[in-house]
Amino acid sequence: MTIPPSSTWKITRQELSEWLDALAGVQTLIAPRQVNDTLLYRPVNSSREICLQFDRPALSAKEFFFPPTERLLKIEKKGKEISLAETLPDVQQVLFGLRPCDARGLSTLDALFLKQPPADPYYARRRENTTVIVLACKEMGPLCFCTSVGGAPDDPTGADIMLYETDEGYQVQALSEKGQAIIPPYWQATQATPPSVQVEAPVYSVLEHNAWPEQFQADYWQTAGERCLSCRACAYVCPTCRCFIVRDEMIRPGEFERLRCWDSCSGENYRRVAGGHRPRANPGERLRNRIFCKFYYYPEQYDLGELPACTGCGRCIEVCPVNIDITEILTDVGRLA
Numbered sequence: 180m181t182i183p184p185s186s187t188w189k190i191t192r193q194e195l196s197e198w199l200d201a202l203a204g205v206q207t208l209i210a211p212r213q214v215n216d217t218l219l220y221r222p223v224n225s226s227r228e229i230c231l232q233f234d235r236p237a238l239s240a241k242e243f244f245f246p247p248t249e250r251l252l253k254i255e256k257k258g259k260e261i262s263l264a265e266t267l268p269d270v271q272q273v274l275f276g277l278r279p280c281d282a283r284g285l286s287t288l289d290a291l292f293l294k295q296p297p298a299d300p301y302y303a304r305r306r307e308n309t310t311v312i313v314l315a316c317k318e319m320g321p322l323c324f325c326t327s328v329g330g331a332p333d334d335p336t337g338a339d340i341m342l343y344e345t346d347e348g349y350q351v352q353a354l355s356e357k358g359q360a361i362i363p364p365y366w367q368a369t370q371a372t373p374p375s376v377q378v379e380a381p382v383y384s385v386l387e388h389n390a391w392p393e394q395f396q397a398d399y400w401q402t403a404g405e406r407c408l409s410c411r412a413c414a415y416v417c418p419t420c421r422c423f424i425v426r427d428e429m430i431r432p433g434e435f436e437r438l439r440c441w442d443s444c445s446g447e448n449y450r451r452v453a454g455g456h457r458p459r460a461n462p463g464e465r466l467r468n469r470i471f472c473k474f475y476y477y478p479e480q481y482d483l484g485e486l487p488a489c490t491g492c493g494r495c496i497e498v499c500p501v502n503i504d505i506t507e508i509l510t511d512v513g514r515l516a
């Protein structure tokens with residue numbers, strides 16, 4: 180199916196609610212929802228549960244594609260016979276209200292899990308069976324810096340549908356066949372162009388891609404990492420961090436499962452090898468690795484060009500218990516060059 184150039188619609192708030200209710204009736208609808216005092220992307224049963232006025236949820240949406248803990252295989256042992264069964268996810272879901280930084284985070288994860296063969300079948304299945312509806316931001320939150328790292332409040336990267344809030348309701352734009360497929364056939368298409376989103380935000384200078392290796396030996400990293408507690412919170416909230424470990428656990432005698440769990444290069448034991456050697460034994464080395472991974476290693480390895488593997492969502496700043504701030508690090512490293 181080819182997307183017609185006029186795949187744009189103007190809808191009222193009421194029409195948006197009706198559309199979302201219809202979607203929730205036929206597949207899993209995940210949307211920003213208030214859970215106690217925290218806004219999270221969570222499954223909802225109806226549009227009434229959805230929060231439409233929000234900064235950005237506290238956690239990214241990566242868990243719906245790459246869960247914190249996931250069973251990869253079921254393993255059975257009967258006598259000398261061992262059988263392995265893949266447990267591929269069986270989902271059909273719409274992710275509504277994703278912020279542009281989180282949609283771009285998915286594109287960053289795609290580079291590892293989909294684009295370089297072999298594709299990860301678990302991630303690929305969820306991506307294939309998920310339609311992503313991105314809601315453009317009207318303003319940037321206090322910790323957001325997407326415009327410093329190649330993003331924008333209306334960046335359509337990774338969206339199947341873009342949604343813009345207007346004075347009258349919403350403007351909807353289908354950007355992929357998957358997006359087009361969930362548009363109600365009775366909506367009247369318009370020729371309207373998407374509204375432009377103007378925001379004011381601080382712009383942090385980020386070193387050019389090829390300038391990073393020169394900063395690897397700088398003493399700065401030891402000082403910057405001194406107060407890091409290696410708690411890994413920054414990685415777990417990050418839409419683009421994707422390290423994992425795989426381990427086998429017994430369910431009952433003769434029955435096991437192979438699990439994949441999130442991990443982080445900020446953790447003390449990350450990459451520990453037999454004999455106990457840790458190649459990045461101190462927090463400064465681990466902090467340096469995390470920043471280099473975002474701004475040099477991952478873009479280099481997965482052909483992201485000048486685009487870093489950081490979407491500027493600001494979550495790592497918000498969650499760090501000792502106030503390590505990635506925008507301060509970018510500024511400091513810029514001064515070293």
Ligand code: SF4
Nearest residue numbers: 417489490492493495
């Ligand atoms: S701001 Fe922090 S949490 Fe957000 S994408 Fe960048 S590194 Fe990850």
Ligand code: SF4
Nearest residue numbers: 407408410411413499
């Ligand atoms: S959240 Fe802060 S203290 Fe915890 S690992 Fe990340 S940088 Fe270190």
